[in-house]
Amino acid sequence: MDAPAPAEAVSPPRHxxxxxxxAPQAPFELACAAEAFGTEWPGLPAHYELTLCTEHPGxxxxxxxxxxxxxxxxxxxxxxxxxxxxGWQPPGSPAPPAxxxxxxxxxxxxxxxxxxxxGAFVLAQAxxxxxxxxxxxxxxxxxxxxxxxxxxxxxxxxYVDHGDVATSAGSGAGIDLCLHLLRRDHGAAYAAxxxxxxxxxxxxxxxxxxxxxxxxxxxADESLAPLLEWAEQHLGERLTLDGLAARAGLxxxxxxxxxxxxxxxxxxxxxxxxxxxxxxxxLERTDLPVEAVAARVGLASAVNLxxxxxAALGTTPGAYRRTFGGVN
Numbered sequence: 001m002d003a004p005a006p007a008e009a010v011s012p013p014r015h016x017x018x019x020x021x022x023a024p025q026a027p028f029e030l031a032c033a034a035e036a037f038g039t040e041w042p043g044l045p046a047h048y049e050l051t052l053c054t055e056h057p058g059x060x061x062x063x064x065x066x067x068x069x070x071x072x073x074x075x076x077x078x079x080x081x082x083x084x085x086x087g088w089q090p091p092g093s094p095a096p097p098a099x100x101x102x103x104x105x106x107x108x109x110x111x112x113x114x115x116x117x118x119g120a121f122v123l124a125q126a127x128x129x130x131x132x133x134x135x136x137x138x139x140x141x142x143x144x145x146x147x148x149x150x151x152x153x154x155x156x157x158x159y160v161d162h163g164d165v166a167t168s169a170g171s172g173a174g175i176d177l178c179l180h181l182l183r184r185d186h187g188a189a190y191a192a193x194x195x196x197x198x199x200x201x202x203x204x205x206x207x208x209x210x211x212x213x214x215x216x217x218x219x220a221d222e223s224l225a226p227l228l229e230w231a232e233q234h235l236g237e238r239l240t241l242d243g244l245a246a247r248a249g250l251x252x253x254x255x256x257x258x259x260x261x262x263x264x265x266x267x268x269x270x271x272x273x274x275x276x277x278x279x280x281x282x283l284e285r286t287d288l289p290v291e292a293v294a295a296r297v298g299l300a301s302a303v304n305l306x307x308x309x310x311a312a313l314g315t316t317p318g319a320y321r322r323t324f325g326g327v328n
Contacts, residue, residue: 014048015037020102023061023088029117029171066216085114085116093294095121115168128151133151136169158173159177161177192281227244239298250306255267273312279297282297284325290317295315
């Protein structure tokens with residue numbers, strides 16, 4: 001009797017992302033979502049499928065003057081795992097009642113609701129941000145706070161993620177939020193590979209306030225880039241503020257000031273974040289014991305790694321490995 005044929009591996013269903021567009025649609029904010037969720041990259045598994053929808057399908061005006069032709073109406077939100085509102089023009093203008101009802105219904109059945117830039121105004125109109133922290137473009141934070149006093153506006157962050165609802169700051173911060181969601185869904189290594197294809201850092205430092213006014217450009221000899229690159233290659237070593245400052249040929253005070261000016265953070269906070277990122281990658285890609293991972297990234301012991309890991313990510317190294325370990 002012939003042996004039964006081996007069962008073919010069944011790919012898990014893709015995460016359904018629906019971008020909810022309004023007129024006129026800003027193309028850049030839409031492109032942030034499209035690059036993260038709608039592009040299939042060579043050598044990477046396709047975890048998402050992206051659908052575009054609007055209240056009334058057909059030609060949708062854009063801020064470029066060239067319309068988009070959309071096929072799907074608001075019923076697309078009924079199947080969405082994640083809904084993205086990629087900006088809204090003019091900012092603060094009323095969204096149609098049907099749009100707000102569709103967003104509330106999607107959220108009520110468990111869909112993740114995400115806004116990019118001024119899309120936060122639509123989430124606020126739907127009541128999804130009441131009693132929560134949220135952000136939007138730095139030039140619109142005062143307007144958002146004035147129009148919606150029930151929410152707490154964060155003016156100096158790139159994004160805010162509550163798990164079920166997330167908002168990003170200005171247009172470019174939409175990419176930061178999308179990469180953050182990729183990390184949350186499929187791990188740091190996967191998000192880093194997508195960011196590499198996009199020729200972007202997987203995680204930007206600092207806050208949006210550094211973009212609120214044009215700063216005086218740093219001279220080439222003031223750039224921290226060479227020091228940061230060196231430090232990331234030596235995470236397993238004992239790195240101190242004084243040691244980093246000496247390598248950069250600066251005083252500790254001057255180095256701390258340049259970190260604040262150029263990265264919006266302190267040397268210690270930057271170094272801890274890089275060590276946590278490196279630990280995540282090792283937990284995903286290797287079977288090294290937690291003690292060995294801690295040593296490799298410069299966190300000394302498994303106890304210290306667990307404490308830092310939980311404070312940063314709200315989980316343990318072991319639980320993180322069980323979720324994201326292996327090939328994504």
